[in-house]
Amino acid sequence: MKIRHEAHTIMSMLPDRQRAFIIGSPERVSECIQALSDADIEVWHAYPINALATGLMGTSNPPDVGPAQIPELFLNYLADIPPGPLAQGWRQPILEAVKDAGERYFNAADRNFQLGDVRSAAHDLCSAVNCAVIGQAAIRGWPHADASNDINTMLGLATGILPADQTQFRAVIDNTAEENLDLNSAYGAATGILQAVDHGYFHAFGYTTETATQLARHAFGLITQTGGPTP
Amino acid sequence: MTPWDRRLLSEEFLTRSDAEFNPSGNDQIAAEILWGAAAQLLLIEIHREPTLNFTDHGSYRDAATFLQAKSTGTVVLTDFDCANKLHGHFYHGHLSESDLRSCRRITKRFIQRLGTYLDQSTEASPPHTA
Structure with missing residues (x-):
């Protein structure tokens, strides 16, 4: 999946943000983006940033997230809801x-x-x-x-x-x-x-x-x- | 040309541009005529303002910068740059339909606001009749 470089740059800077802790390291972002190749591109291709969760869950080692850690974005993905607004907790990061x-x-x-x-x-x-x-x-x-x-x-x-x-x-x-x-x-x-x-x-x-x-x-x-x- | 001649020409270009911006028209020609409507108004200011001087195309931008400061922001420099994009489109046809549409709308705002500003000037008002 080809992602415009500006979106890639934004995504790569998310791990520096405290409230985006769930992503982990910058390397983890690269892994997520790679995983997007196998994700549901038809649904997510126009929403690269919103698709980050899709990629994250598609990696070989998806995060073991408890309910308190799961941002709405992930809940949406897990519930197979089409792209929508980012959860409040993800907007600031x-x-x-x-x-x-x-x-x-x-x-x-x-x-x-x-x-x-x-x-x-x-x-x-x-x-x-x-x-x-x-x-x-x-x-x-x-x-x-x-x-x-x-x-x-x-x-x-x-x-x-x-x-x-x-x-x-x-x-x-x-x-x-x-x-x-x-x-x-x-x-x-x-x-x-x-x-x-x-x-x-x-x-x-x-x-x-x-x-x-x-x-x-x-x-x-x-x-x-x-x-x-x-x- | 007097300032009033330029005001009239600007209005004529505006009308002609609207007529050309239709499915059977040529959007590059339409864009250039709309740019011309804006340029005519800028020339009024360039010719009357001693600190401005017309040397090349960049002189229009100097005038727009001057006007933004003089009008305390009523005449907007970024609107001018959108008008400038229309002039570029005449040569290169590079604007997407959405970009063209947006620049057209913003250029009209530029012309409207610059016209209002010039209305405060006697030089750009209709000549007195006896």
Whole structure:
């Protein structure tokens, strides 16, 4: 099973979080991800973070968890419930891991800018922003497998309505009040950095190392601070 | 062109862009015309503000940065960057349908807010009639 690298980075940072103790070590995360190859991919492929429990239970040595240790996420899996919102106890570790992962990418971007590798730096900046989006999607039980999921997540965060299809996306975005578009604006601007690099107009459009970093950090901050009701 | 000429042209581009953004239209052309509607308003500010100077495409971003500060955040720089993505789409056609739709909506917000801001300026208001 191919998992986008940002989700992999977030998952690999979970064991550092006290309340994610059940996973164990970073090596254990790798084992879980490997085990996902044999898991029910049809059900979980769009939900890599939510699928972590699936992989964990699929390892050769699944955790011997007592009722008090079993987060809702595991109960859902064990009860064969389709992907849904992460249990309350798992949200904070996920969001903390997202911040760690984001900082890792921002640091990588700084290094790559210093080396003059603008393309890699732009990828790092967008990966940081993607981490924020992925985390928000995961805790809500929304798909977070690719960029199309991400843009739906952003609209869902801004409006409370996760578009089910393209027709619904059009209707929601066209009817969203102006004051609710800040998240979409920040995300759109941040993803534009990478598009500008990939298509060769980064400098021509007036981007600099500093402005690109500011845009990505602005988007990351807005998205990670997004509260609102979660299911 | 006077500031008012540019206001009228911006409105015309906005209308033409809406007409082009339909299933039988060309979304790259539509995107460029909508970018043009935003650019016309930015040019008003560039030409009247002594600290701004039009040298290349990056001058638009300088103007948007200036306007965000001057308007105390009413004119949003990230909205401008979404408008800029539409200009890139004209050349490269790289935006997904959702991204394009989102940028279009945000660019309209940018134009609306910038227009409101310019309305406070006599230079961008209709010329007085005798």
